[in-house]
Amino acid sequence: MEPPSGEREPGALSKSGSPLGPHHDTAAAAQQRPAEKGGPHSPVSEDVHFVHPEAASLFAKCRWIRHVPIFSEAAEGYGPKAVVSLGMCYLLCKGIADQLISYSRQPMFMSRYGIDGQRYQRLAGISTMGWSIKALTAMLCDGFAFLGYTKRWYMFVSCVAGSAFALIYGLLPAKPASADTAAAFVFLCSYGKANVDILSEGHYSRLMRQNPQPGPALVSWIWWFIMVGAIIAAAIQGPLSDHGKQQVGVFISAALQLSTAVFFLFNWYGEKKNRVERAADAALLYAELQKERVALGLLPAQDTMHVKGEEDDVVALVSAAPSGAGAKGRKSSHLENYVSDEECVQDLVQHQGEALEDEELSEEYLPYEASPPVPCLFGLFEMNKEVIARNWRIFVYSVVMTCAVVAMTCGSILADSLGLLIICVVVSTICCATSFWALPLVIAKANVFGYLHQAVYLQLPGALDSFYLANAECLPDGPHFSYTFYNTVAAVIGNVGGLAGVSAFNYIFSKRSYRLTFCITTVVQIVASLFDIIMVKRWNVHIGIPDHAMYICGDAVVYQVCYMLAWMPMIVLLSRLCPRGSESVVYALMAGFSNLGQSTSSSIGAIIMEYGWGITTTPPCDFSNVPWLLLVGHIMLPLLVLPLTLLIPKARICDDLDIDGKAIKSAVSHKVAVDAAQDEDDLGESILPMETIGVAAKEPHAERARE
Incomplete structure (x- = not known):
């Protein structure tokens, strides 16, 4: 796990419950505090407020930015450049580009390719499985740095390749035979966006481990941009689909996914090189081991005085904040005199070695030594042997997850109903069991909860989308929604509700427990599903409520709010539990397993529809079984989430967690x-x-x- 949060950053702290003025922040960022008793600084207590030096400089120039909600808090902790870059990347890639593919999926498959609702139910699950296989990329990234970075160039390649796959998807011939191939290309372009998503999450989870207090604000900031991107995508795709130009939205998605590569070409995320991060991890781990030995009585407390100073230096280094305690940093307290990251880390590691040589070694005291990355393929890659050796079980689990997704994909295309059911059961059993074998207990339980939380709420796009969008020839007394209303008006309103959910999470639920949040959102989500049943049974028409008003006041808004309130605490939980040095792979496993649960729910919905509660989407259409599908998939099965919350830690969302899941x-x-x-x-x-x-x-x- 990451080191304790809130370690003191010399020259960037103010002791107050609220931020100090911009000029005070600038002075604090540029001036060292005197060390206590002539020694290095001690860890920051809870009443000390950290301000990133870049944020202090920005606030000094533009005072009004300090009062911008969410952004000011996130920028104070992580720096405005990193925060803005994360937001813009998520806006373009996961916001607009991904949602354009999502909103174009139903008109592309059912209108352009001409398949029926039950076949679409299966293929819709395949197109989302690209988000479940991202653990493979995370495994490769943490184990093998590419061109000196564990994330940067992998994300660049993913953007370029993903845009190419999206372009091919939009150019396929408009005939039913193209549907299966189209699902494969949607899978691949989604996989490219999933890589950017998971590696970005690995990057900011590392930031959150170093400074967890602004974590909820950073998550809210990112999801604000995702929701704004979804609103923009909805405004674009709806009218295009109504005019039979749904493939144009796919082309726009490809262009935006390609443009995101600029962020990684110039490294605007501010990712440190692999050797810097590995050396910093080793230095922090050395400090942790020293503290444990003090707790066990193997070392006197005064021997850790220099360790605290070194830990502060490393935390300052990896968070891009200046430090006055580093070996080179002692030369000057001015920002322009700080040397490169590599030199700082080398001096810190050398300083550790000198300290170790001065200490008397015994059987109880063995220093931690991290092996440096090993160059491979003429220096193109660097193999992190220590990360691979320490997390080999997690790497095996990544391979198991990848095989499971491939099996689900092949089964959805080729298998019959019984075969798909067997594959779902086998995949779920193996992945859940392997989770407890490969991960620490608290992470494994949270991982299984994330999977089951998504799996028990059945996704029914083949039934609901077909019902709401059916024309008068297919369903004379149906809602007859247009794509402009269904994918634009309702989606925009729903995403506005999602933005409200993001704000509610940061200001209301960030200090509540995980269990309470999931229970509340599940109950409200179930209540929102009643609106779908009312509309399918046409009860709203009998009491004089128009379909458009009923849909907007019910599912479009309430479901989106509940979805965001349920998913955001899961993101924070994953960030809290990710161990240092393998953030991407563990985050990818847990987030990917949750996405696999969503794909599994779509497959289960297809199995139920094929076995007994089928629908007909060609005239004369038959949607008589849709209420039963909603009763089971949206009301009865989601109730299982309530007892399943016992799998997650009994802690508040704002708490930093230890390896046992305790605050x-x-x-x-x-x-x-x-x-x-x-x-x-x-x-x-x-x-x-x-x-x-x-x-x-x-x-x-x-x-x-x-x-």
Whole structure:
């Protein structure tokens, strides 16, 4: 796991509950604080407010930016350049480009290619499975750095290749035989966007582990851009589909996905080189091990004074903040005099080695030594042997996940109903069991919860989309929604509701427990599904409520709000649990497994429709079984989420978690109380300083996370 959050960054802190003025922030960012008792700085307490130096400079020039909701908080913690780059990348790639593909899927497959609703139900699941296979990319990225970076150039290649696949998808002939091939290309272009998504999540999860307090604001900022992008995509695709030009939206998606590559070409994310991050991880792990030895009595407390200073330097380095405690950083407190990242890390590691040579080694004390990356293929790749060796079980699980997605994809295209059912059961069983074998218990339980949470809410696009969009010839008394209303007006209103959900999450639910949030959103989501049943049964017409008003007031808004409120705490939970050095692969496994659960729910819906509750989407159409599908898939099965919440940690969303899934603050308080009572009763001696005990209790999970 990552080191404790909120470590003191010399020259970028203000002791107050609220941010200080811009001029104060600028001065704080440029001036060192004197070290306590002549030693290095101690870890930051909860009442210390960190301001990123780039943010301090920006706030000094533009005071009004400090008052921008969400952005100001995220920029203070991570810097405005990284925050803006993340937001724009998600706007273009996961927001507009991905949603254009999503909104064009039904008109492309059913109108352009001419397949029926039940076949579309199957292929819709295939097109979303690209988001489930991203663990393979994350495994390769964490294990093999490409051109010196673990994320940057992989995302660049994914943008270029994904745009090419989207272009081919839009150019396929308009005939039923193209449907299966089109699903494959949608799978591939979605896989490219999924790579950008998961590697970006791995990048900002690393930032959140270093400074978790602004984490909810950063997640809200990103999802604001995703929802705005979805609104723009809806406004574009709806009218295009009504005019029979649905493929134009696909071409726009390809262009936007390609344009996102610019962010990675110039490294606007600010990702550090692989060797820098690996050396920083080694330095922080060394500090953690030293603190554990102090807690066990193997080292005196004063021997860790230099370790605290080095840990502050590394945290400052990897967060792009200046530090006055680093080996080179001691030369000057001015920003322009700081040396390159590589030189800082080399000096820190050398300083560690000198410290180790001065200490007396024993059987109880063995220093941590990280092997440097090994160049491969003439330096094109760097193999992180230490990361691979430490996480080999996770890498095996990544391969299992990839094979599972391939099996589901092939089964959806080629297998009959029974064969697809067997594949779903086998894939679910193997992936859940392997999760407990490969991951720490708390991560495995959260992983299984994410999968089941998505799987029990059945996705029924073949039934619902066909019902709402059926024309008068197919369904004389139906809603007869146009694509402009269904994909644009309703989607825009729904995404506005999603934005409200994002804001509600940050200001209302960020301090609530994970379990309470999931229970509330599940119950409200079930209530929202009643609106679909009312419309399918046409009860709203009998009581005089128009279809358009009923749909907007019900499913379009309420479902989107609940979806965002349910998914965002899962994102924060994944970020809290990702171990350092393998953020991308663990995040990809957990997020990909949740996406596989969504694809599985679509496959289960197809199986139910094919076995007994089928529909007919060609005149004369028959949607009489849709209410039963909704009753089971949207009301009865989602109730299973309530007991399943016991799988996730009993903690608040804003809490930093240890390897056991417990809030670190609670664990520290409990450890302090136990140690104090034991020392008083058994030894009668003075207890260790409270700060030393707290830090030691906060850190032991780091080593166990790597076993």
